[in-house]
Amino acid sequence: MVALSGAHTIGKARCVLFRDRIYNETNIDASFAKARQSSCPRTSGSGDNNLAPLDVATPNSFDLKYFNNLLNKKGLLHSDQILFNGGSTDSLVKTYSSNTKKFYSDFVTAMIKMGDITPLTGSNGEIRKNCRKPN
Numbered sequence: 001m002v003a004l005s006g007a008h009t010i011g012k013a014r015c016v017l018f019r020d021r022i023y024n025e026t027n028i029d030a031s032f033a034k035a036r037q038s039s040c041p042r043t044s045g046s047g048d049n050n051l052a053p054l055d056v057a058t059p060n061s062f063d064l065k066y067f068n069n070l071l072n073k074k075g076l077l078h079s080d081q082i083l084f085n086g087g088s089t090d091s092l093v094k095t096y097s098s099n100t101k102k103f104y105s106d107f108v109t110a111m112i113k114m115g116d117i118t119p120l121t122g123s124n125g126e127i128r129k130n131c132r133k134p135n
Helices: 002-009 015-024 030-037 065-071 090-098 100-115
Strands: 012-014 051-053
Touching: 002 065, 002 090, 002 100, 012 015, 015 030, 015 051, 065 090, 090 100
Parallel strands: none
Antiparallel strands: 012 051
16 A cells, blocks of 8 residues: 555545644644645635645656655655654555565566455445445
């Protein structure tokens, strides 16, 4: 999962998805939070669709900067920063932040494994209206 999260080295997120993090969380670099707050107002419903890069350092490159951002408490999403927050995945984030070959190899393996997942069909599964909860 840590390797797959490295895909966040490319892409953007909507303000509504990171607002709580930049205003309420403590495991975030203060200057990073302040910079994100300039385009993501505290008020819900205001600027919800404003975008920010998931990787502030190199938003258009598939590289290790995403992991370096996490080491520096500059993960945009809560789900990203939790990967480096004193838990069991800290060592892997550290490894990926400095070992391109290891990250790329693990990323490829994880993508193939994820692609081999067989989805449930018919009455064995459901298409969720909201991905976060069963219908």
